[in-house]
Amino acid sequence: MKVLCISASNIIHKAFDDSTSFKLCKLILECLPKENYIGEIVDLRTYKLQPCIGCGQCFETHRCVHDKEFNCIYENIISSNIIFIVSPHYAPIPAKLCMLLEKMEQITFLHWAKDTNYKSEVYGISTGIISHGGGSDWALPSYKAMVNDTIANALDTIQLKLIPYSQEWNTGISIPVASVVNSNNDIFPQQEYDWSKIKDIIHKYISKVIQS
């Protein structure tokens, strides 16, 4: 079983590993059962994606004729059994994730509009959504509304199978910061996390996604 984790942050941190999205992806791979699962991370910082211009040529090609980097990620998604999308809250979602979702949407939608029985190449692939941002527990309902629900809406058109966490968290999970430290030496506040608590919730969500 191939598990693909998409790290949606665009931020070039001082150290590559400083991205919380990237760390969460690494944690997902660590938490996978040791046997029968191969994990891979797609870090969107390393891709130069272009927005969809609505040229309609993907109706014939099923790929984007303008964007080889998108096609590379799309092939990777098609060949996966399970996807995790890990996204920070931006405004509301990072631009490259938006470009990825809008192209997958367009490829599927153009065919579905002509034939509502159309099944996309990614039809039914189990997908988990994990959001986070610069806020603690109080911020999680707004991350759900702006990040998880936005991505979930796109997955519906693309025909990826969203796996809920619970009745309340029906579009995936959201991860809080434990504390935020402001220092005069850095423009950005330092976000600190309770990684053992996060590992527990990630474990539970992975089990639900795998069982699906």
Ligand SMILES: Cc1cc2nc3c(=O)[nH]c(=O)nc-3n(C[C@H](O)[C@H](O)[C@H](O)COP(=O)(O)O)c2cc1C
């Ligand atoms: C353009 C931009 C907009 C952001 N907007 C918000 C926001 O509205 N609310 C919030 O809690 N965090 C916001 N953040 C902070 C990020 O969500 C947070 O720092 C996150 O940990 C970044 O993910 P990364 O560590 O994987 O790069 C924003 C960050 C950027 C770059």
